[in-house]
Amino acid sequence: MASLVIAEIVDGILKPTTLNAVTAALQLGDAVDVLVAGHEIQTAAAAAARIAGIRTVLVLDAAPLAHDLVENLTPPLVALARRYSHVLAPATTQGKNLLPRIAALLDVAQISEIVAIQGPDVFVRPIYAGNVLATIQSTDAIKIITVRTTAFEATAAEGGSAAIEAVTAGDDAGLSRFVGQNLAKSERPELTGARVVISGGRGLQSGENFKLLETLADKLGGAVGASRAAVDAGYVPNDYQVGQTGKIVAPELYIAVGISGAIQHLAGMKDSKVIVAINKDEDAPIFQVADYGLVADLFKAVPELTDELDRGR
Amino acid sequence: MKVLVAVKRVIDYNVKVRVKADGSAVETANVKFSMNPFDEIAIEEAVRLKEAGIATEVIAVSLGITAAQETLRTALAMGADRAIHVVTDLELQPLAVAKALKVIAAREQPGLIILGKQAIDDDANQTGQMLAALLNWAQGTFASKVVIADGTATVTREVDGGSETLALTLPAVITTDLRLNEPRYASLPNIMKAKKKPITAMTPEDLGVDLAPRLRTIKVTEPDKRQAGVKVPDVAALVDLLTNQARVI
Numbered sequence: 169m170a171s172l173v174i175a176e177i178v179d180g181i182l183k184p185t186t187l188n189a190v191t192a193a194l195q196l197g198d199a200v201d202v203l204v205a206g207h208e209i210q211t212a213a214a215a216a217a218r219i220a221g222i223r224t225v226l227v228l229d230a231a232p233l234a235h236d237l238v239e240n241l242t243p244p245l246v247a248l249a250r251r252y253s254h255v256l257a258p259a260t261t262q263g264k265n266l267l268p269r270i271a272a273l274l275d276v277a278q279i280s281e282i283v284a285i286q287g288p289d290v291f292v293r294p295i296y297a298g299n300v301l302a303t304i305q306s307t308d309a310i311k312i313i314t315v316r317t318t319a320f321e322a323t324a325a326e327g328g329s330a331a332i333e334a335v336t337a338g339d340d341a342g343l344s345r346f347v348g349q350n351l352a353k354s355e356r357p358e359l360t361g362a363r364v365v366i367s368g369g370r371g372l373q374s375g376e377n378f379k380l381l382e383t384l385a386d387k388l389g390g391a392v393g394a395s396r397a398a399v400d401a402g403y404v405p406n407d408y409q410v411g412q413t414g415k416i417v418a419p420e421l422y423i424a425v426g427i428s429g430a431i432q433h434l435a436g437m438k439d440s441k442v443i444v445a446i447n448k449d450e451d452a453p454i455f456q457v458a459d460y461g462l463v464a465d466l467f468k469a470v471p472e473l474t475d476e477l478d479r480g481r
Numbered sequence: 482m483k484v485l486v487a488v489k490r491v492i493d494y495n496v497k498v499r500v501k502a503d504g505s506a507v508e509t510a511n512v513k514f515s516m517n518p519f520d521e522i523a524i525e526e527a528v529r530l531k532e533a534g535i536a537t538e539v540i541a542v543s544l545g546i547t548a549a550q551e552t553l554r555t556a557l558a559m560g561a562d563r564a565i566h567v568v569t570d571l572e573l574q575p576l577a578v579a580k581a582l583k584v585i586a587a588r589e590q591p592g593l594i595i596l597g598k599q600a601i602d603d604d605a606n607q608t609g610q611m612l613a614a615l616l617n618w619a620q621g622t623f624a625s626k627v628v629i630a631d632g633t634a635t636v637t638r639e640v641d642g643g644s645e646t647l648a649l650t651l652p653a654v655i656t657t658d659l660r661l662n663e664p665r666y667a668s669l670p671n672i673m674k675a676k677k678k679p680i681t682a683m684t685p686e687d688l689g690v691d692l693a694p695r696l697r698t699i700k701v702t703e704p705d706k707r708q709a710g711v712k713v714p715d716v717a718a719l720v721d722l723l724t725n726q727a728r729v730i
């Protein structure tokens with residue numbers, strides 16, 4: 169049997185998270201096809217065909233599939249999924265929204281956010297905010313899986329030349345309609361793929377003060393993230409949130425500034441390679457996971473850090 | 482319009498969860514349990530819809546062991562009108578819960594079903610989507626704003642890139658994100674009143690659904706602990722270590 173990876177596409181662009189899901193699919197050993205679904209997605213289909221190691225790119229292109237309306241995407245995907253042993257997607261808000269819907273109609277379980285594959289039906293996934301790892305075995309004929317992207321390297325985006333095949337899409341189910349979106353525009357790298365992430369917490373005290381972190385991030389070519397407390401206080405938008413119920417990141421360097429280190433926050437960043445914490449409270453739990461801890465007032469330390477980096481280069 | 486809300490009893494989010502010595506499961510003895518935080522938000526949203534005159538009745542539903550009654554009492558104290566408890570000792574997985582909720586929805590005919598986006602024990606994030614699929618209803622997951630008018634739910638959803646807004650034909654399923662609302666605390670008089678509100682108990686057999694788990698847990702382990710590193714005296718020392726020891730800048 170073969171595996172199908174459902175590509176992540178936003179505004180017609182193939183997202184790099186797809187490449188991590190492809191890696192997981194390739195580990196299963198059989199042929200891997202990639203599905204590109206949406207409307208006006210030729211560019212994404214062409215990009216998918218260049219991914220190394222895949223067999224075929226299936227294209228499901230129709231107006232009712234614009235904006236990933238799952239009510240319209242599910243029927244054709246349920247039909248397609250029956251041809252595969254495994255269907256995988258990155259564990260992004262898109263994948264999480266869609267895959268359970270497909271699984272339910274196939275009458276199979278869905279396996280969320282796997283971090284390792286130990287066999288065709290044995291997977292490891294975090295539970296309890298990553299404080300526990302469960303090894304589970306599926307008894308279902310088709311495995312519907314979301315993949316934690318930080319746990320699998322990206323497959324090479326170039327080098328392949330898969331055949332592109334169109335598949336038939338269904339009609340508009342008439343259940344849902346796209347009204348609008350408010351997507352963050354940023355010159356900085358995306359949080360989930362950045363090599364460096366600088367996150368701020370309640371200690372920042374205002375949205376205005378996040379500029380300190382942005383300046384530092386730009387110096388390091390990094391992205392800016394936040395704790396839930398900072399998002400709830402309205403300092404930054406929701407898509408900045410790192411943690412159990414936000415984004416999972418694992419950069420080379422994570423700098424937590426004015427963040428106490430609640431388990432729900434650690435769940436989203438504790439697999440980072442190097443962790444730095446800047447906090448004025450020497451007992452803050454974040455220091456228990458930090459490789460380098462600086463007990464200091466952030467309003468003094470962060471500008472100093474930026475200056476020091478300026479001097480170094 | 483009736484509103485159905487699914488609430489799950491989970492280990493309290495402040496508890497440091499531990500694995501049993503034999504690696505078979507998580508330790509639950511002498512551990513504090515409470516309502517899944519996202520489900521408190523779901524109840525709050527439903528009660529606000531009732532207060533706004535949009536919902537006529539709020540029904541809380543939970544599946545699980547006898548103790549799940551406590552979670553339903555909390556929901557009643559927050560303002561739900563009545564509750565349904567599907568009593569079972571089985572390990573419950575999202576597909577099974579969705580199947581049971583589907584049967585209850587067929588009996589109760591709600592105009593809206595609200596669930597949490599994720600249970601903080603299994604971190605599955607599936608049940609609402611599965612229920613919507615089984616009912617062939619629209620879904621608005623990870624909701625941060627809900628407006629109900631003219632047979633439509635206009636739902637703003639938190640997505641990785643920011644937010645988006647969808648118009649869903651009712652009846653529909655909504656799952657809550659953290660910023661949808663701030664749940665109220667139940668007042669003492671309301672806790673007293675909740676004791677008199679009805680909880681209907683039923684069995685999986687009464688519903689005629691097969692709740693058997695599809696995923697078997699082979700083992701649970703605690704991930705490798707990260708070692709605390711060093712405290713650095715000042716910014717200059719930090720930059721030096723990041724450059725020459727960690728080599729990440």
Ligand SMILES: Cc1cc2nc3c(=O)[nH]c(=O)nc-3n(C[C@H](O)[C@H](O)[C@H](O)COP(=O)(O)OP(=O)(O)OC[C@H]3O[C@@H](n4cnc5c(N)ncnc54)[C@H](O)[C@@H]3O)c2cc1C
Pocket residue numbers: 368369370371372394395396397398409410411412413414415425426427428429430431432433436446447448449452464465466467494518519601
């Ligand atoms: C169901 C659920 C899900 C959750 N999901 C998430 C999630 O995904 N992500 C997440 O982050 N949280 C999440 N939380 C919230 C989490 O429990 C914490 O409340 C939150 O992470 C705290 O954020 P914080 O560290 O910024 O704030 P605080 O805990 O208030 O910490 C602020 C820190 O800043 C320090 N500080 C203050 N001023 C300065 C200064 N001038 N200089 C240096 N340091 C300073 C303080 O010493 C303190 O340690 C969740 C909670 C629940 C219940």
Ligand SMILES: Nc1ncnc2c1ncn2[C@@H]1O[C@H](COP(=O)(O)O)[C@@H](O)[C@H]1O
Pocket residue numbers: 487488489490517519520523542543544545573575578595596597598599600601603604605606607608609
């Ligand atoms: N046993 C249960 N009883 C009632 N509701 C549940 C149960 N399990 C899950 N749910 C609902 O489904 C949501 C998502 O759970 P999950 O898909 O397990 O992450 C929860 O927030 C609840 O609203």
